[in-house]
Amino acid sequence: MIYKLVGALRHYIWGGRHYIPQLLNIPTEENQHYAEYWLGAHASAPSILETEGKIQPLNDFVCQNSTALGAQSTALFGHALPYLLKILDVAKPLSIQLHPTKRQAEIGFAAENAKGIDLNDPKRIYKDDNHKPEMMIALSDFWLLHGFKCKDKILAAFECRPSLAPLAEKLRKQDLHDFYAEIMQADQASLAQWLVPLIEQNYAAYTADKLDLTNPDYWLLYTMDAMEISPQKLDAGLICFYLFNIVHCKIGEGIYQEAGIPHAYLRGQNIELMACSDNVIRGGLTPKYVDIPELLKIIDCREVEPQIISVAPQASRVFTYSTPAKDFALQNIRYECGETHHLTTQSAAILMVMKGQVKLDCAESTALNLEQGEAAFITAGSSYRVEGLMEGYAIVAKLP
Known part of the structure; x- marks a missing residue:
């Protein structure tokens, strides 16, 4: 089954004003920052799914339709979508940050719950009990810090x-x-x-x-x-x-951030895919709370040689980027007008059109015509077809 999906905007002050609205073809509000666009089921900002003429938060839909995730996903990650897909517009540097391992997140989340720290408290670090490995693919020249030199x-x-x-x-x-x-x-x-x-x-x-x-x-x-x-x-x-590596990713290149590695996005736009978590331990360059003891407990200070993820080969019309992640994988689908790709997903997938226009259909659902900036949720076990109506490319978040 395929369903139209609408993501959630995040208006952080480091964000730009025009890139994301132009990508999504939506009007801009005066003096508003458009930092991130989320496609996923994280409870703090779930996407909205359109089904049978009604709208429903994606996290609610997943809870009520456990087979939508697929047996593999449910066995590994329970009854929750394991990843979160984002588009970022970094107009000002983000805080230096790092993310915990799964075990560290479970311990930290339980400890803050025991202390009665509200989830919305500015001093709350662990918003959930999950780790947050993440990858990014640059949509422009992109600059970041990544690990100790x-x-x-x-x-x-x-x-x-x-x-x-x-x-x-x-x-x-x-x-x-x-x-x-x-x-x-x-x-x-x-x-x-x-x-x-x-x-x-x-x-x-x-x-x-x-x-x-x-x-x-x-x-x-x-x-x-x-x-x-x-x-x-x-x-x-x-x-x-x-102290840290200054990394330049050209358009289409990327990088993978594993647990404990300090990093900071400095400038540019990117696609980001991560485990479904909002756990961030900050290490400066932010007005937000910095917990030095927790930072020093979690940080990985090993010397790092950045490993750049290569651009998807032009000859590969359907290409999956290679990372060590078990919670997510990112696929790039290129299409000309009239070009068709037949695909199958064993886990729940989110498809977003980054350029051009496609017709998306499967036997069980009414076809969707999706333009640049529009997205769909595809349930596990679906065989679906992507037909290019206008030259471009789409991305698909799924399990490896």
């Missing part, structure tokens, strides 16, 4: 900047976890000693657009500008531009 590269970044040279001395005597813990608990005087000289030295080059985007000094100045961070009230997270 190797120690030698961090030392090199410190040593070529006189104000950071004292940090190089510290790091030589410590492992990355102890060093990072000290940085995250540094006082304003120390942060100013390390960062203010860099701000002053690079300000003219930054304003003249002469700093390369691979240079952490650029992102230091850019983030302070975008987030209105004052030199008199610095954020410890700013040091992370010298």
Whole structure:
């Protein structure tokens, strides 16, 4: 069975104003931010499913129609859709963040419940008991932080900047976890000693657009500008531009974030697919709550060499990206006008048209004509057909 699906908008202040409304072909509200568009069944913002002329939250539909998920999904993940599909427009940097393992999430969720912390409390970290591995595919040039650089590269970044040279001395005597813990608990005087000289030295080059985007000094100045961070009230997270890998994904490329790996989206638009969770432990560059002890307990400080997910090959009309995730997989379907793909899904799937127009049908349902920005929910065990009505591509979230 196939059903029309309408997602939920999220209006976070870091979001852009036009990209998502243009993608969805909806009017924009004045002075409104459009940060994320969610397609899934997370209780905080479930998508709306259209069935028999009525509308119903997707999480309710899934609860009432357990066979819609499929036997494999139910056996592994219970009676809940295991993934969440999003479109993001990152106009300003997001907080540095990381996500827990499944076990850490279960422990943290139970502990905060026992303390009576309301789910909507700003100091609530664990909104559910699930882990949140995630992947992204860039829809534009996309910049992000991802994991700790190797120690030698961090030392090199410190040593070529006189104000950071004292940090190089510290790091030589410590492992990355102890060093990072000290940085995250540094006082304003120390942060100013390390960062203010860099701000002053690079300000003219930054304003003249002469700093390369691979240079952490650029992102230091850019983030302070975008987030209105004052030199008199610095954020410890700013040091992370010298600690973490600065990653550039071109259109169609992506990256996978596993549990514990610190990361931050800096600029651009992307498709994001993750386990169905809203658990975020923050590590700076945010006005939101930062729990340093919990951060230091969860963070994975191993040295990381970013592994870029390659662009879907043009010759592969139906292509599934490779990741280690067991909770989700992302498929890319290309089509010309009149081109048809016959597909089957053993688990529940969500299809979204990213460009062009398709006719989507299966034997059990009335056909749907979907334009750019429109989506459908496909129940497990469905054999369905995607016919291109206008050249473009669609994405499908499902189980591997």
